Amino acid sequence: MTLKSLSDSVFYIPSPSNIGVVKCNGNKVALIDSGLDASTGKNLLKLLRKYELFPVAVINTHFHSDHCGGNRFLKEKADVKIYASKVASVVIEHPFINSYSLFCGVLPVDTLRNKFVMAEPAKVDIVIDEEGEIAIADKRFNVIPLPGHAPGHVGVAVDGVLFCGDAFLSERVLSKVKIPFNVHIGEQKRTLEKLLNLDFKVFLPSHGGPVENIAEIVKINKKAILKVENAVIESLEKEEKTTETIMSDVCAALNLTIKDSYHYFLIRAAIHAYLSYLSSLGEIYFKVSNNSLIWALNKR
Template sequence: MSALVPLGSGVWYLPGAVNSVVVENGKGRALLIDTGLDDSHARKLLRAVEAAGLGPSAILNTHSHADHHGGNAFILKKFPELAVFAPPIEAAVINHPFLEPLSLFGASPPPELRTKFLLAPASPAQLIPPGQQRLGGVDLDLIPVPGHATDMYAVQLGDMIYVADALFGPEALEKHPLTFCVDSAAQKVSAASLVELGGVGVVLPGHGHPSVDLPGLVGANLAAYERTTAAVLATVQEQAGSVDDLLARVSVRLGVHTGSPAAVVLNRAVVSAHLTELQAQKQVHCAAEHHRLVFRIYS
């Protein structure tokens, strides 16, 4: 059984493909932050919380990607009284998860895009605004970090910050050269803004290990994001094309191995986001050509 790993006084995390954070409220219960992809992760999370002598007090989802809220349903079956909180736009998707594959595919998605990796069970999330909040008996600061998702929060708890997917660990960056985002320009701004936070001792990404070097982690992520932008621009410079044309060539350029339909639509969204950023910089433009949306170097 996986055990909780301490991050600070009354704060732990459960390592996994996605990290879950557990914050004690001083009354024998704990706020659960991000519940993982599925029942398996949620079961491990509840067992670890119970082994620590705690029970859940509430759930906070930092954003609506399935790997961060897919465990909600399992936990709510056992604790139906728990409130679920999420950023406003993300709460809508958690309540209606079909919006995730729908937005990625652009129409009613085929069965291959309705797996647990893109379509989590629905749960009744309440929207919570950013700033100082008290959730499940825990005081925390919700910091907007949009870009990876439309409306994502990092969570600061004293000198510890859980940055969710605003930053990734080095192994995750190496494994996924096309780091997912819906807005690459906002992703960079959010990552850079984290350096300005004061009093941070430990930083935990949603995917990766804790670090005490926040500036170094931010720098590594910004370098990775800029590499993707540069790769997309270089690919358009070589030859204009549709998003799908460019995705295939960018994937070869960056050594990306795409193994499933879900990976295709996720990577396609990344290329689209960087194309939008480049268009805002007047480096590329798009036009309808022969019934296709084609991106060319700006002239």
């Protein structure tokens, strides 16, 4: 782990999920997200100690495990205060909800009960509004709603830097995941448009390096979403299909191979977001036939 500077008082630790470090007063720092687990938390504390920095708070951008999994360790070892939006705080305190949600709301199979889906639960100390200002020691942070990737997902702005969480992905990550995980495609598209109108020196996604040219990366993210959308529509062009067949068609069209059952459930949820979005636009509709849910294209 290393500490990289973004401005005089704002730093980040490049990680599988980046962690923001903001000097608040003397050697007190606030963190943006906490990484995947206790081991991340341990390495993080070791690094901060080297610079004689002491964490007093973690502001979570959202409830996904790779962003809040270090909360519990940091709370136990460093007595940090945990900040999260109302929706995020429910899942951070009860992480099984995330796991259940990926398995139609019922007790999930074992592969969905790992640390990537269920973080260690941690009590949230301060529930924040999805839009507003928070003060930690001498520092003021602006919380900006950036929904679409997850319910209650927020960006955190301080000193010209916007920590974007998963509101967009780097080009490298996008080319790897192929189907970006978003729960609400309409909101995600609006969030990407919104980013274009925000004036920050640096935009830091959780997965990827700092971005100065936001227009370019927004374009790439919009293109990735459109590609999936088109693949869903193309899959239904000749005939009506089940979700499973659409999924298989979309993966083939995007040259994506599902690695294992855990990956399957993530992709299935991601595809559902597109089906629900396209159906809300009236592009497609669904019906129950022969005890299966069937999707079809609406005639234009």
